[in-house]
Amino acid sequence: MDYVNLGHSGLKVSRLCLGTMTFGTPAWRPWVLDEAASTPVIHRALDHGINFIDMADFYSIGVGEEVVGRAVVKRLPRQQLVLTTKAFYAMGSGPNDGGLSRKHLFDAIDASLKRIGTDYIDVFMVHGFDMATPVEETMCALNDIVRSGRARYIGASTMYAWQFAKMNHVAERNGWARFITMQCQLNAAYREEEREMVPYCQDQGIAVTPFSPLARGLLAGTPDSLRNKTDNFTQSFYDDQTSLDVARAVGRVAQRLEIAPSQLALRWVVDRPGVTSTLVGADSAAQIDDAVAALQHQPSAADYAEIDGWYTPCDVINDYRNDIRTPRRSRFATSAA
Numbered sequence: 043m044d045y046v047n048l049g050h051s052g053l054k055v056s057r058l059c060l061g062t063m064t065f066g067t068p069a070w071r072p073w074v075l076d077e078a079a080s081t082p083v084i085h086r087a088l089d090h091g092i093n094f095i096d097m098a099d100f101y102s103i104g105v106g107e108e109v110v111g112r113a114v115v116k117r118l119p120r121q122q123l124v125l126t127t128k129a130f131y132a133m134g135s136g137p138n139d140g141g142l143s144r145k146h147l148f149d150a151i152d153a154s155l156k157r158i159g160t161d162y163i164d165v166f167m168v169h170g171f172d173m174a175t176p177v178e179e180t181m182c183a184l185n186d187i188v189r190s191g192r193a194r195y196i197g198a199s200t201m202y203a204w205q206f207a208k209m210n211h212v213a214e215r216n217g218w219a220r221f222i223t224m225q226c227q228l229n230a231a232y233r234e235e236e237r238e239m240v241p242y243c244q245d246q247g248i249a250v251t252p253f254s255p256l257a258r259g260l261l262a263g264t265p266d267s268l269r270n271k272t273d274n275f276t277q278s279f280y281d282d283q284t285s286l287d288v289a290r291a292v293g294r295v296a297q298r299l300e301i302a303p304s305q306l307a308l309r310w311v312v313d314r315p316g317v318t319s320t321l322v323g324a325d326s327a328a329q330i331d332d333a334v335a336a337l338q339h340q341p342s343a344a345d346y347a348e349i350d351g352w353y354t355p356c357d358v359i360n361d362y363r364n365d366i367r368t369p370r371r372s373r374f375a376t377s378a379a
Contacts, residue, residue, distance in 0.1 A: 043091030043334070046318055048124075049222035049249035051195055053164065055124050057312065058333060059094035059251055060087045061321040062110045066102025074102060075325055077109045084113040086327035090334045093118075094319055096225070096251075098128035098169055099154050111158035120160060127154045128199060130169035142172035144183040151192050165223060166193035170361055171201035177212045185218035197223035197251075200360055203238035210246065221248060225321070227359055228252035230261060230292060230310050230349050231285040234358045240316045249318035252311050260289050261307035279359055283372040287352040295345050304329075305336035310346060312337065 045054040064073065065080035075083070087095075095114055097107050107127060114123055129150035132140030140146060151166055166187060172180065184196045198206055198221050206224060213220045224243050226235045229252070243250050256262045260280050279285075289303075292310075296303040311320045322333040356370040 044337075045093070047249075048165070048195075048251075048318060049243075050247035051222045053124065053195060053222070055094040055319050056092045057319055057337060058087075058092050059096050059319045059321045060084065060092050060330075061253060061323040062095065062097050062106055063101050064323050064325050065109050065113075066106035067109075070102040070105070073325070074106075077112070079325075080109050081113045083324050083327055083330060084110060085117060086330045087324075088114065088117055090330060092330075092334075093122060094124045094126075096126045096253075096321055097154075097158070098131075098167075099133055099150055099157075100128070100131040100169065103133060104153070104157055107154055107157040111160065115159050124164045125158065125160065126165040126167055126197065127158065127163055128167040128169040129154070130172065142168055142175045142180040142183075144179055147180070147183045147187065151187055155192065162191060163193045165195045165197045167197040167199055167223075167225065169199050171205040171209075177209050178216075181209055181213045181216070181218050185213065185216075188219040195219070195222045197221055197225060197249075199225035199253075200227070202358065202360065203242050206239065207242060210248075223249040223251050223318070225251045225253055227254050227279075228311055228314065228317070229255050229257045230307055230353070231257040231280055231288040232356070232359060233353060234356060236314070240314075244316045250316045251319050251321060252314075252317060253321040255308045255311040255320050255322065256304055257285065257289070257307070260285060261292050262302075262304035263289070263293055282356075282370055284352065284354045284356070284370050287372055287374070288349060291349045291352050295341070295348055299339070299341060299345065301336075301339055302332055305332055305339060306341060306345075308333055308336045309339050309341060310349065313341075313346070 043056050048055045064075055066074050068074045097110055138145050187193050196219050210220050226239055228235050240250055257280050292307050293303050296306040324330045354370050354373045357367040
């Protein structure tokens with residue numbers, strides 16, 4: 043496993059980051075693994091040298107952090123792990139149970155530390171942009187969390203580039219901790235973050251750590267999986283002809299290269315300019331093995347061009363306009379064979 047610096051920090055992380063949305067309790071989502079099934083998958087990732095573990099309080103409403111924490115903290119010394127978690131989405135029905143207010147961020151970091159079983163988080167991330175809280179309040183609170191030692195660094199996920207830039211500007215203007223990483227959705231079927239977010243991060247020395255490299259499983263050739271049948275995000279994001287055309291192209295190229303479509307789709311993300319470490323989700327140890335093996339393959343520029351030729355632009359994916367996204371049309375009059 044190769045290790046690289048996370049953005050403009052000295053923190054070294056593996057080229058693959060273990061995403062943990064699939065670990066916790068199926069009571070939250072039917073495709074989530076319980077602790078007994080989750081632990082061997084997590085341990086296989088650690089055995090491969092993946093030291094970068096991404097969590098969120100929202101995953102299984104806290105149970106995910108508990109399951110992952112027990113699996114990793116007892117397996118390796120804490121200093122060998124790079125643990126992240128996120129806060130923003132509501133963890134309860136109260137008016138202050140979500141968002142990026144000072145109150146909620148302080149409550150969230152303390153609750154996450156307790157659930158994970160650690161004294162600090164390596165990267166504490168905001169899971170989205172809070173329209174209802176002043177940016178100055180959020181960035182001051184994050185800075186105080188870093189200064190208190192409860193987090194070493196801060197990061198962000200899923201927002202417009204102008205929102206991310208505004209938050210960083212406020213931090214820089216006040217001499218506060220700045221974000222070192224942006225976790226955004228990026229894959230061969232969704233590339234809109236390459237317009238503004240990725241170039242901004244490259245310019246500012248911020249790590250790009252994409253999630254959903256397989257487009258919720260579509261690019262792995264598993265559109266009929268339990269998750270895709272029950273995860274409404276899959277239908278919202280990838281239920282269009284362009285996504286299907288891209289998936290077919292990935293399948294054709296992968297067959298020619300004699301590798302799995304999932305490995306080609308993952309390698310596509312790993313090779314994108316600006317990408318530092320790519321999140322991988324898994325529901326079996328074999329899927330971890332396949333993801334690590336993908337790092338050994340090197341498709342050609344022509345292979346990628348065959349995939350990229352089917353892409354057409356679409357609306358940016360975020361929490362503000364998912365219900366009003368404009369369906370995109372395929373680039374070509376007929377879909378891929």
